[in-house]
Amino acid sequence: MMKNDNIVTVNGLDIGYDENLVLKDINFSVKRGEIFAILGGSGSGKSTILKHMIGLYKPLKGEIIINGKDIVKFEESELIKLNQHIGVLYQSGALFSSMNILENVMLPLREFTELPPEYTASLSRAKLGLVGLSGFEDYYPHELSGGMKKRAAIARALALNPDILFFDEPSAGLDPLTSIELDDLILELKNELGTTIIIVTHELESIFAIADTIIVLDQNKKTIVAHGEPHKVRESSISWVRKFLNRSR
Amino acid sequence: MKNFNLNISYFEEGLELSNFPSSAETDEEITICYRMIEGIELKGIEEVVFDLSRIPGTDLKTTAFLDSAIRFFMRKKIKVKLNNLSSELSKFLLKTGIRRDATGYATLLFKPRNDESFFTNIGESTLKFFKDAANLFYFTGDLFYTICKSIRHPSKVKWRETFYYMDKAGTDAIPIVLLLCFLLGAILAFQGIVQMGKFGLSIYTANLVGLSIVKELGALMVAMICVGRAGSAFASEISTMKVNEEIDAMKTMGLEISSFLVLPKMLALILVMPLLTVVGNVAGIIGGMAVGTLTSDITLSEYYLRTISSLKCFDVFESIFKSAIYAVLISGISCLRGIEAEKDAKGVGHSATSAVVSSIFLIVVADSIITVILNS
Ligand SMILES: Nc1ncnc2c1ncn2[C@@H]1O[C@H](COP(=O)(O)OP(=O)(O)OP(=O)(O)O)[C@@H](O)[C@H]1O
Numbered sequence A: 001m002m003k004n005d006n007i008v009t010v011n012g013l014d015i016g017y018d019e020n021l022v023l024k025d026i027n028f029s030v031k032r033g034e035i036f037a038i039l040g041g042s043g044s045g046k047s048t049i050l051k052h053m054i055g056l057y058k059p060l061k062g063e064i065i066i067n068g069k070d071i072v073k074f075e076e077s078e079l080i081k082l083n084q085h086i087g088v089l090y091q092s093g094a095l096f097s098s099m100n101i102l103e104n105v106m107l108p109l110r111e112f113t114e115l116p117p118e119y120t121a122s123l124s125r126a127k128l129g130l131v132g133l134s135g136f137e138d139y140y141p142h143e144l145s146g147g148m149k150k151r152a153a154i155a156r157a158l159a160l161n162p163d164i165l166f167f168d169e170p171s172a173g174l175d176p177l178t179s180i181e182l183d184d185l186i187l188e189l190k191n192e193l194g195t196t197i198i199i200v201t202h203e204l205e206s207i208f209a210i211a212d213t214i215i216v217l218d219q220n221k222k223t224i225v226a227h228g229e230p231h232k233v234r235e236s237s238i239s240w241v242r243k244f245l246n247r248s249r
Numbered sequence B: 001m002k003n004f005n006l007n008i009s010y011f012e013e014g015l016e017l018s019n020f021p022s023s024a025e026t027d028e029e030i031t032i033c034y035r036m037i038e039g040i041e042l043k044g045i046e047e048v049v050f051d052l053s054r055i056p057g058t059d060l061k062t063t064a065f066l067d068s069a070i071r072f073f074m075r076k077k078i079k080v081k082l083n084n085l086s087s088e089l090s091k092f093l094l095k096t097g098i099r100r101d102a103t104g105y106a107t108l109l110f111k112p113r114n115d116e117s118f119f120t121n122i123g124e125s126t127l128k129f130f131k132d133a134a135n136l137f138y139f140t141g142d143l144f145y146t147i148c149k150s151i152r153h154p155s156k157v158k159w160r161e162t163f164y165y166m167d168k169a170g171t172d173a174i175p176i177v178l179l180l181c182f183l184l185g186a187i188l189a190f191q192g193i194v195q196m197g198k199f200g201l202s203i204y205t206a207n208l209v210g211l212s213i214v215k216e217l218g219a220l221m222v223a224m225i226c227v228g229r230a231g232s233a234f235a236s237e238i239s240t241m242k243v244n245e246e247i248d249a250m251k252t253m254g255l256e257i258s259s260f261l262v263l264p265k266m267l268a269l270i271l272v273m274p275l276l277t278v279v280g281n282v283a284g285i286i287g288g289m290a291v292g293t294l295t296s297d298i299t300l301s302e303y304y305l306r307t308i309s310s311l312k313c314f315d316v317f318e319s320i321f322k323s324a325i326y327a328v329l330i331s332g333i334s335c336l337r338g339i340e341a342e343k344d345a346k347g348v349g350h351s352a353t354s355a356v357v358s359s360i361f362l363i364v365v366a367d368s369i370i371t372v373i374l375n376s
């Protein structure tokens, strides 16, 4: 079988909450192993697209093809299977507050692998170390700072070595140095594990440093207004997009 | 096909491990490897040497495996010596919290936080007791202050919230109050007729039902319903706000928790519970009347007259007074439990449970005290 180059394809998608249209006529595809960034003003529907791509909501119209299968038509059980191959970082972190962060990271490993519990604990500890949280494994989410929560949530998203990672504003709330480290981590995941990463971000520097392809959403037009490599989009003919990407007034 | 082979060789009072699994190995192989380590005969062994010279590459899987193996031996109080540790691998191990000390032995970088001994437990519960007591005093004082202020400036009371909670705790509770009190009256009448009929006294059923419902059970039943519906809701509402840091936001904005969150709820219950109690009393008497007149030869007018003559104005006052006191207790303790809640999802559930249990306890205690005072 020939491997399809596109791991995610979105066709003619209209999305919204209860008939309240947020975005319409969305088309794009994500290549296997690339870093794909979704940009747009606050409230333009970035998180909404992400939530639809992981199957949390059904779109009003259109198809979302992941690994050659249209997930819009998926049953609950198929979605659960799909979810073991994707990792998601929610904008608010969404750590389970009744578990400490080691248990948070261990949970998917416990549920979906047969590994010995001691080894899963060590693996989770290693993942927490990767995001700079060694020594905090027995802290509960409410005892952590905002950025630490975010990093713990990243470690949880990485737990099962997913094929696709969805990150909703991973670097929001991180200091500049940590967010550079996060960029390096994302590149490492891409280069060494071949993970496809779909990321919502506002950090211009990180977009130009890591993203292979970007799309820009416009809240007024309710659709994609620019699409392509970051450096090309920066020279876009639409002045609003140019300003957005050059941070000019 | 295995392309690794964990080597275990024994020497005097120790053993040496080499050839560790790498990222190339599957989950099954790693599991087998870990089980091999678990299966090692450890009797008389004081030291394990890890020969790390042939670690194929540093990555999370290798690191995690080494970490789990090292911790396994350390739990068994066996010293672990790390030989030929590359600087890169040692950096990886540091991230999982394992360090090689100057003598080459592995040590844990971080101590687990909660080491619970008997004495720390006693200390903690004592501290918690005093903290709870202090909280209670602070809460009561704060509330009292707010009440005094509200009496002087009634327009400052959050009447909109108060009406909202009156609606939720009062109007919505009427059907269940009617039903349960009606059934309670009916059950009492049934028991009364059967038991007192044996002595030919079934006519006194009307007195029994009227007095016990009005003096005691009506208010108690309404209180239980309000604990379940309103008390638990108050506690979980406030504790959820606490989880979302809304309480902190309120405090920093200079808004008073007691006047924003507690007083409207308390006022609503104080206004609504006596009314519900009156409704419940009437329903209970009607329930008794229905069973009393249908299952024995007492006539409706006889039953009615007996009920009226047995009840004094003071009994109705007692019922209303009790329910107002219950209202204060339920709303007060439920809000307090919400404010004291831990900042996590379990805290919300726990605060609701504890609100219900504490309310019931306080209601029964208050009931005994009030009954003794009013009837002596
Ligand atoms: N659960 C929901 N129900 C109804 N409408 C929603 C819901 N979540 C978001 N919306 C609406 O959808 C629109 C897009 O929201 P979304 O969260 O996708 O924005 P965003 O691009 O992620 O913004 P930000 O950068 O601020 O996170 C907004 O107008 C918002 O009001």
Ligand SMILES: [Mg+2]
Binding pocket: A046, A047, A048, A091, A168
């Ligand atoms: Mg968002």
